[in-house]
Amino acid sequence: MKKINILDYLYPPRCPVCDRPVLQKESRDGFCITCLEKLPVIKGKRCCKCGRALSNFEKEYCSDCLKFGRTHIYDKGLSLCTYDDTLRDMIYRLKYGNRSEYALWLGKLLADTFAPALKRAGAEGVIAVPLHEKRIRKRGYNQAELLAKSFCNHSGIPLCEHYVERMKDTKPLKSMSRAERQNNLKKAFKIGRNDVKLNVSIVVDDIYTTGSTVDALAEVLKEAGVQTVYFLTVAIGDD
Numbered sequence: 001m002k003k004i005n006i007l008d009y010l011y012p013p014r015c016p017v018c019d020r021p022v023l024q025k026e027s028r029d030g031f032c033i034t035c036l037e038k039l040p041v042i043k044g045k046r047c048c049k050c051g052r053a054l055s056n057f058e059k060e061y062c063s064d065c066l067k068f069g070r071t072h073i074y075d076k077g078l079s080l081c082t083y084d085d086t087l088r089d090m091i092y093r094l095k096y097g098n099r100s101e102y103a104l105w106l107g108k109l110l111a112d113t114f115a116p117a118l119k120r121a122g123a124e125g126v127i128a129v130p131l132h133e134k135r136i137r138k139r140g141y142n143q144a145e146l147l148a149k150s151f152c153n154h155s156g157i158p159l160c161e162h163y164v165e166r167m168k169d170t171k172p173l174k175s176m177s178r179a180e181r182q183n184n185l186k187k188a189f190k191i192g193r194n195d196v197k198l199n200v201s202i203v204v205d206d207i208y209t210t211g212s213t214v215d216a217l218a219e220v221l222k223e224a225g226v227q228t229v230y231f232l233t234v235a236i237g238d239d
């Protein structure tokens with residue numbers, strides 16, 4: 001039986017899509033049923049590299065990966081949703097609007113959707129994209145880590161904490177070009193102190209834009225002997 005938590009009554013959990021308190025009867029896993037149906041979950045054919053929804057089903061790769069696919073250091077990615085206004089608002093509230101609870105439900109959805117395939121692919125450990133200490137102090141939490149924790153709880157794939165550390169408090173990547181992003185992320189990450197030997201890893205983040213962040217992480221992971229780096233995000237742009 002589910003334990004009743006008094007805080008659920010004082011602060012009823014809010015649906016990540018509409019931000020209204022969810023009522024048990026009409027909700028599933030923290031989402032209103034109707035909101036869950038509206039979520040732009042990627043269901044059709046995906047790009048073989050980054051996993052975004054393909055606009056042309058006859059192709060193997062999206063237009064971005066046709067151009068830059070070979071330059072990526074990560075091996076392959078999966079994302080839950082195509083980035084749109086709903087995802088933009090949701091991720092904004094998750095990061096800056098004090099709605100860290102969304103990560104619980106989004107992490108579960110990521111696990112329900114992708115854990116079986118990732119386990120078949122031999123995934124051994126999950127690494128959340130680390131935030132610099134300064135930002136954690138400011139925000140109070142790292143949304144990628146909360147997503148990763150929930151994904152791990154529901155998938156049984158272990159979380160590798162402190163596997164990678166963030167050395168540089170990089171500037172926000174939002175308005176930067178691809179080259180500026182790569183430059184900004186140089187030496188941003190470093191392998192932390194750990195005894196775990198990972199062959200196949202999953203990097204978890206909230207959003208995939210150009211792949212610069214995942215690549216910067218994949219680079220240090222591969223230097224440390226990790227053979228395969230998958231990524232998993234809540235949202236990715238369209239093709």
Ligand SMILES: [Zn+2]
Pocket residue numbers: 015016017018019020031032035
């Ligand atoms: Zn809702």
Ligand SMILES: [Zn+2]
Pocket residue numbers: 047048049050051052061062063064065066
């Ligand atoms: Zn792609």
